[in-house]
Amino acid sequence: MTTDQGLDAIVVGSGPNGLAAAVTLARAGLRVRVYERNPQIGGAAATAELTLPGFHHDVGSAVHPLALASEFFQRFGLPERIELTIPEISYGHPLPGGRAGVAWHDIERTAAGLSRDGPAWLRLLGPLVRNVQAVADLTGDALLRVPRHPLTLARFGLRTLEQGGPAWNWRFTGETAPALLTGTFAHSIGRLPSPATAGAGLVLAAHAHAGGWPIPIGGSGAITAALADDLLAHGGEIVTDAEITSLAQLPPARVTLLDVTPRALVELADGALPARYEAAMRRFRYGNAVAKVDFALSEPVPWTAEDLRRAPTLHVGGTRADQARAENAVAHGRHSASPYVLAAQPSIIDTTRAPAGKHVLWAYTHVPAGSTRDQTEQITRQIERFAPGFRDTILASAGQTAAQMQKQNPNHIGGDIAAGAINLAQLVGRPALSGDPWRTPLPGVYLCSSSTSPGPGVHGLCGYRAALSALRHEYNILVPPNLSPS
Numbered sequence: 359m360t361t362d363q364g365l366d367a368i369v370v371g372s373g374p375n376g377l378a379a380a381v382t383l384a385r386a387g388l389r390v391r392v393y394e395r396n397p398q399i400g401g402a403a404a405t406a407e408l409t410l411p412g413f414h415h416d417v418g419s420a421v422h423p424l425a426l427a428s429e430f431f432q433r434f435g436l437p438e439r440i441e442l443t444i445p446e447i448s449y450g451h452p453l454p455g456g457r458a459g460v461a462w463h464d465i466e467r468t469a470a471g472l473s474r475d476g477p478a479w480l481r482l483l484g485p486l487v488r489n490v491q492a493v494a495d496l497t498g499d500a501l502l503r504v505p506r507h508p509l510t511l512a513r514f515g516l517r518t519l520e521q522g523g524p525a526w527n528w529r530f531t532g533e534t535a536p537a538l539l540t541g542t543f544a545h546s547i548g549r550l551p552s553p554a555t556a557g558a559g560l561v562l563a564a565h566a567h568a569g570g571w572p573i574p575i576g577g578s579g580a581i582t583a584a585l586a587d588d589l590l591a592h593g594g595e596i597v598t599d600a601e602i603t604s605l606a607q608l609p610p611a612r613v614t615l616l617d618v619t620p621r622a623l624v625e626l627a628d629g630a631l632p633a634r635y636e637a638a639m640r641r642f643r644y645g646n647a648v649a650k651v652d653f654a655l656s657e658p659v660p661w662t663a664e665d666l667r668r669a670p671t672l673h674v675g676g677t678r679a680d681q682a683r684a685e686n687a688v689a690h691g692r693h694s695a696s697p698y699v700l701a702a703q704p705s706i707i708d709t710t711r712a713p714a715g716k717h718v719l720w721a722y723t724h725v726p727a728g729s730t731r732d733q734t735e736q737i738t739r740q741i742e743r744f745a746p747g748f749r750d751t752i753l754a755s756a757g758q759t760a761a762q763m764q765k766q767n768p769n770h771i772g773g774d775i776a777a778g779a780i781n782l783a784q785l786v787g788r789p790a791l792s793g794d795p796w797r798t799p800l801p802g803v804y805l806c807s808s809s810t811s812p813g814p815g816v817h818g819l820c821g822y823r824a825a826l827s828a829l830r831h832e833y834n835i836l837v838p839p840n841l842s843p844s
Contacts, residue, residue: 364389365609367828370602370626371617371807373401373769377585378430378818379615379806382825384592385839388613392594395601399586401617401767402775403816405577409654409754412713416578418767418775419816420702420720421671423448423562425581426569427494428817433841439584441575443707448566450669451538452744454676458663459538465567475535482521482529482539483563485513490568497561497812514560522556533677539563540681541673544698546780547646547724549689550682554781573670575708581816588841604628605803613828615806617821619644619769619777620789623798623805632799638790642809645780646688647760647773649733650722654754658717659703661745670707674699674740688724693731697723699740716753727772729760769807776814777807788813796824797831804828 366388369380376392377399384390398404402418409415425431425442436442444463451459462468465487469476486493492510520526521539530536543550543559565571574580586596605626608614616623620639624631631639661667675681675698684694701721705711711718721737734757742748758766760773769777778784788795788811795811796804806824808814829835 365391365611367391367613367615368393368608368611369615369617369806370608371401371769372399372582372586372596373617373807374403374581374585374816374818375806375808375821376401376615376617377582377589378821379617379825380589380594380821381434381585381592381841382822382839383613383615383829384589384594385841386829386833386835388833390589390594392589392596393600393602393608394596394598395768397598399596399598400579400582401769403578403582405579408652408756413654413716413718414577414711415652415718415756416702416704416720419578420704421571421573422578422581422816423565423571424815424817425572427490427565428819429494430818430822430841433838434588434818435841435843436581436584438843440580442572443575444570444572445668445670445707447665447669448571449541449671449673450663450666451541451673452661452663452666453534453537456662457534458661458666459534460665460669461538461563461566463567463570468567472535472538473532475530475532478529479535482517483560483567486517486560486564487567489513490564493561493564514557517560518553518557521560522551522553524551526551526556527678536678537676537681540678541675542566544673544675544681544685544724545700547648547688547774547776548685548780550685552781554785557785558780571671573704573707576710577704578816585818602626605630611802613802613804613832615804615821615824615828617769617807618805619771619807619809620805621771622768627800630800635790635799642789643779643781643784644727644771644774645776645778647725647727647729647770648722648763648775649725649729649731649758649760649773650720650763651734651737651755651757653719653721653752654712655717655719655751656753657715657751658706659719659741659745659751660747663744668706670702670704672701672703674701674744685724688726691726693725693729697733697736697740699723699737701741725760725773727760727774729773732757732759769809777809778813780813785813794827796820796827802828802832
């Protein structure tokens with residue numbers, strides 16, 4: 359074990375961003391130690407038996423649209439380290455009357471199922487899909503930097519303004535295409551329509567038809583295990599059951615990276631931050647929340663629309679107007695009577711998740727921040743609306759309120775799994791207006807959580823960018839280290 363005197367870098371928090379930072383620093387030759395407050399590592403990217411023995415549920419994230427597009431995971435060679443299955447259907451969307459919208463991995467096949475709106479779907483998303491790596495580059499870095507792909511920025515910006523404003527329906531004539539698209543917008547837990555939710559949703563929709571929305575075999579914990587294995591193989595350490603409440607607790611190290619929120623940074627700094635920067639951290643806003651339910655099922659969900667039985671990810675919320683009503687109720691501090699539900703049924707393609715013939719279902723809905731309401735019945739009723747008989751398949755369930763989400767993971771303030779509201783101001787200045795938003799005024803201290811640019815998602819980029827900044831400023835290492843498996 360590395361002695362305290364021999365440490366070069368410390369990382370507080372072992373979520374995907376904390377581990378990405380630690381791996382990057384260790385690959386650069388630094389001696390790294392990670393501190394994690396919980397007994398297990400991974401934060402939201404973990405898998406556990408939450409209902410019955412043999413049923414393996416994802417603790418937080420379940421589907422990973424950004425895993426293949428992320429520059430960090432591309433450099434890390436994630437598909438060479440774990441088994442990622444790219445489903446034929448990226449996501450499905452049930453509609454009243456037994457109908458459904460289906461976003462196939464193949465964009466042409468998707469358009470063919472959208473009738474008169476098929477050409478509009480191709481015109482909207484086609485240019486983004488064809489230039490998806492440029493889109494990933496654009497949205498995967500600090501937005502104050504000079505864009506490398508100005509034409510893609512223009513295309514993306516115009517589509518974001520269209521779909522994020524009153525004109526969001528102008529190019530569609532039917533009901534299916536706009537409902538299907540809105541399901542991706544609602545991932546961001548915000549007002550509909552708005553530029554922030556539209557921008558984030560268009561990125562997800564483009565990846566659905568480019569690299570797809572991969573499912574890790576064995577659960578999201580497989581991603582965490584791959585990161586931890588690489589860190590340990592390159593001399594790093596991980597200390598669990600170690601809650602850090604002050605930077606003064608930490609042993610000496612030249613670099614400290616914090617996978618925490620701006621609010622936690624202020625607490626850890628204990629008055630050491632410059633007043634202006636501390637005020638900016640205190641102004642950082644947190645968004646609304648999720649309430650989650652995991653189900654152990656006796657059989658697959660009996661969706662009325664047959665195609666949905668093959669879709670690992672589903673957006674259950676009805677029409678575009680239905681979803682907007684539900685999300686806008688939450689934006690105004692109310693619980694929706696007919697909520698938008700994001701659901702994942704990974705066991706239809708991953709037999710390791712449940713005993714033979716049985717299945718798991720992961721689901722959450724959006725609620726006001728800090729909500730203490732268990733949403734099990736509301737989620738069950740909404741799924742039953744499009745899958746009659748679903749209630750009869752439930753063997754067990756485990757629900758978590760928004761308040762419990764924060765207790766499990768302090769970065770999820772009030773149940774906000776994005777670790778900060780997704781709005782235009784906080785996309786440009788996350789957590790502060792800067793070309794290097796990961797670097798704090800404290801010598802050698804950097805933020806690397808989802809509260810920093812480029813924001814939420816299991817992509818590791820917040821940690822990777824923070825680590826590169828630390829290497830550049832503290833060690834004058836200007837070339838990113840080799841992260842490949844070989």
